[in-house]
Amino acid sequence: MKKIRKYIDNSNLSLFRSIIQIIFFIILVYGGFKAISISEKIPTFACPYNVRTGGTCYLINIQHQLHSEWAGFITWRGISVLTALLTFIGLFIILNKSWCGFICPLGTIQDWLTKLRRLFGVRFSRYNKTSFKSLKVIKYIVLILLLVIPLGMSNSFFGLPKITEDMSAPYCQLCPARTVLPAATGDFTQFYIDFSSTTTIIMTTLAMIITALFFVGSFLKKRFFCFFCPMSALQFLFAKIGLLRLVKVGNKCTSCGNCSRVCDIGINAIADDLENKFIVKDDCMMCFKCVEACPENNCLKVKFTGLTIFRSTDEGFFKRFSKTKDYNITIDRKLSKND
């Protein structure tokens, strides 16, 4: 058992993650060719606008389901809304936020863009503390709008006129996944400006601007979009009850800052926060790069239902970061009793 544990702790998790990302990218974006469909309520992006999608993102579901009168929620429609939400939570709990880190195709595209930038040696951008704090709120505003607008379309709030039908599935119209994922299968029909009414003109132009922002942003800033994504905001409401957990032992931390430096999203709180154990912050995507980069034994641990499946060890750290090919030293530690 200890041998397996040691092998896992020394393993190169980033390699493993990029393999998983590729696999799920194929499943979620090209699943339709083989009629694979994971489920209609996945807690990650798998855009139904992409005809060949291998599953459907839950956001479009919830927007359609909320597009009904108040009375509707008491009838069978309310039950279907509830069951949809429960399946979403059920799926989400298993992998917690690592749906974003390991599976989301949009995230995978952003990681590839980062690798591209790295090739050209362009410097990455990083938010300083103040802008990080202020930009953090956007994804919650988007989530609230995403839930309120469909309701506003079918019921009039405080006597105001109902929102026009053109705004159906408001977030999906603006979401970069609608344009990017179908493009990945070669279908560029989603790149259009719809002139049929002023609302559609505004919405589709915004969508195009957001797509441009998506490409430029994630080329320069690692995981640019994930910072504004309402799915991560929706997920965070249930992150605390997830089975997969990232736990930090505060007093083992030497606050060396490695974890916040390698964090793609640039979360500083993981290095500064020494108090609470459950260290997943709201924009964390649980890609576990921080656990790989932590040189302290047992400081950062990945637990699945209480069982530690991956933890930070100094041996693992040196195995991952140093090269020993032209030295006659090997990095391995005899299994000592107090491990």
Add this chain to the structure above:
Amino acid sequence: MIKSFFIVLCITIFSLSLEAQVFQTEWLCPYPQQHVKQHVKISGMQKYYAMPGKYGKEKFILWPAKGNSLTEVEYMDSLTVKKSQFYLFSPDREYEKYSLKNTKSGYAFLYDFGKEGYHNAYMINKYLIHDTLFIMISKAERLSHKCRNGHKDVQKKIEPLIYPNLIPFEMIRLRMKPGENYHFLLESGNHVTFKVLHRGKEVKGAEVTFTTNKDWHKTIITNKKGTATFQVPSDYFPSMGELKQKKVSYYLVKAKFTVALDSKDTNSQFKYICYTCTYPGEYIPSQSLYKSSFWAVIVIVVSVLIISIIVIISRSEKNKILSRL
């Protein structure tokens, strides 16, 4: 001399009127008369359903009608309908001899949503004039689908079905390749192909005319594969702001083919059989009417430029520190 001329004239008028009378096309009209609209429920995609009531819950509805143009439609009443035969086939080929129901909105074909896929409804009338037997077949395909039932192996379920032994002469709409699915909507500007079949075999040389509700029509002779392809015209020009993306307009396709009987079985009173088959359908304005990818590309390129400039300026301050690396 004048007398003979006069006789010939009245014969042609008579035959014309006969022709006209005989040759008014019969078809199953998917839209009701104006004055009965309130008895009928309309769905998001302008598909008409019978109100739930005497005949159980919501049902598809088709009104047998006559008339060459789609605008002045002469709905058949009880008299003419008596002689015709009605057939109804569900997607898994269950056959049911059908009789019309007299609903508030007139004599109509009513049938359940039932199974996923296309339900076929047929009306057959036979007329004998001189030595030709006119067999008028009006066909209608109605899709029944609920998203809740999922979208599994859609291609198989939407294949056009034919019944050669019961319906001698038929016409099918070939499914759009690739990827036609339940949510397929024929857009003006797209091509649609019809195949004419006589007792299951493709018919070469049949006349297929395609008419829209703006009385635009076009006739094509089927080739040796029995198919005729039309390009759906775009005839919807709304002013700014009133564009309804999903405005449904109807089309009617009529195929006509006369077969000469061989002289052997002389006992029949006629030498020629003239088959005609009608097939109604809907189409919506083409997306290119209001969607332009050209502008999308422009917006993207412009915003990429603007964003990059903004980002480069905001990064220059940090670059100064790290520039000496």
Add this chain to the structure above:
Amino acid sequence: MTKEVSDKLQELKIPELKSSLTSKLKNEVYKAISEIKTTFQDSPEGMKYFLNRYEDLIDDQNKDYKNKKIIATNCIYVPEELIYASGAIPVRICNGFYALDQAGANYLPAKACPLVRSTIGMIDNNYYPFGAEPLMVVNPSSCDQKKKMGEIQTKSNIPIYLLETPPVKDSDDAREYWLKSIIRFKSILEKTSRQKITKSKLKSAINKIYLAQNEFRRFNNLRKNAGIISGTEAITVINTYFFDDIESWTTHLNLLNNELEKKIQIKKQLNSTDKPRIILTGSPSIFPNIKIPLLIEKHGGIVVNDDFCSSTRFLYDTIAVDEWNMYDMIPAIAERYLKPSTCPNLSPNKDRGRKLIETIKEFNANGVVYQSLAGCHLFEIESLNIISLLRQSGIPVLYIEVDYSPENTGQIITRLEAFLESLT
């Protein structure tokens, strides 16, 4: 010493003070080495290399660093990676020689910190490890005595570069200021060693230090089995990193680690000795000033670990770089020396107490000896809250004032013995 004799010596290019200084240093080193050899009978085979390195340290004819570019550094804050990447070798010149302390006495007041005085003594007498003169001495502005030391006019004409370190470590401005000062240092380094620091050179430098750190971490882990190796020997082993060539140091430490691991397999018990396990903290004790750890281990204690910046702390913290490009490596290097640092010149220094208590738990030590060099105000002031923190968490602490002179061990011994007896 009549005038003619000193003139003759001047011509022979043997400065008179130096000859007697060498002999003083030599016997200081030999005395320390013999002390270690006599007190610790079963010291592992691998120790020999490290003790010999000290003997080579003080003989000027040693050819190790003959034609190499040397950069003398004076504190943990100076980034070694940059020096290695610029093709030079960093040599740390803080030392524990009492003779150099005396030699530097006329530059600094009596109450000044002996470590700074011995560094000034080394610079003034041009007495560098292996007799190899550095191109430049890098002197950080960490504690105030080191900062002022840079300005003192000594006989040596080697340029002293002041590396500006921030007084605080948590604020963003301090980190940016530190990054800028590191970048300025990089360009100065490139000028002095006339070699451009490129991405690949920096990466291989970081890699060299990774391997050294890996061996050190193994060594540190092994010391959890108290009694495997004495604290004094451990401090001498790590102190040789100051001046030794990094690759040979790493390979020899690797051999020592393997030897220790075999020893643990044979011995099988974990905490074999019943002697009280002591953790040393406070001002660093650098070879040959190993008075306190030696006395503790002579009188029945065992030094399990320490958090001196001259031994455990300066090899402990590592860098994790996401993209091996300059714009990521340089900030990473800068953060290595600032963020995890628990040097008392930074305030507030909450991390130090927290980490000390964590090391105590990890090495299940029984007590802490807090030593502060006479005149080192930083450690003296910080001792108040560190000692009260340790007292609150029920850990016995002894505060001792130390200096480099070998005489006043009598009083220290009584205090140490009383403290050790109160632990058993």
Add this chain to the structure above:
Amino acid sequence: MMEYFIGIDIGSSSIKTVLIDQNASIVNFSVVPTGYSFNKNSENALLQLLSERDLKISDIKSIVSTGYGRKLFKLAQKNISEITANAKGAYIISKLKIKLKTIINIGGQDSKIIIIDDSGKVQNFFMNDKCAAGTGRFLEMVSRNLEIDIENFGNIHFQHHGTPLSINNTCAVFAESEIISLLAEGHNKSGIISGVHHSIAKRISIMANRIGIEDSVLFDGGTALNKGMVAALEDELLKKIYVPEHPQITTALGAAIIAKENDESN
């Protein structure tokens, strides 16, 4: 058969030996000046002690030495630091009378403050052995100058009424010249003596604040015999101070008790 243990405290100014039996009651004790070769003197003191109770060296179960010369005393099986010995001795002596927490010991060459926990183990201690001010040596120097024997310093202290003369010089050596000038100005000796007592007491109270003393304080060591010193200390520390019957021998007694405990444990 009665077992006997000996604790010997080889101090800078005097050698104190204590002989106890196995239920820790003091059989005999002696205080002898250290002189030059304390090795020989301490041996004689030991033999002298035994002969008074007509015992021989062989009857002694174990001997523990403490104090400055503890390492060089051949006869002792074990030597411990005087801080641990002092703590143990003071704890045992005062166990019945007070709940001891702080021990102030002013010896010949140093002055110590020891904090013990309620089981008698040393918790924290502070030692001043670098500066002669506040040690017995300072009192010896004053007695030489005033040609008054230290023993009767105690009652002379009380002859002086009113505020004691302030000897503001902290260093023992310079305080000597200050005392001489005070004498020249015609101040009476009792004022000077009480001034000296208070300056020592002040030194001790500075050390006390550093370490934070707690209630039930015990004062021992040679200087504790001097009543005036005890009074001065009580004024400075504002605490009731308990002085054992023979304050000089507490450390030696502690050593003897530790000898007994070690013997019992193994």
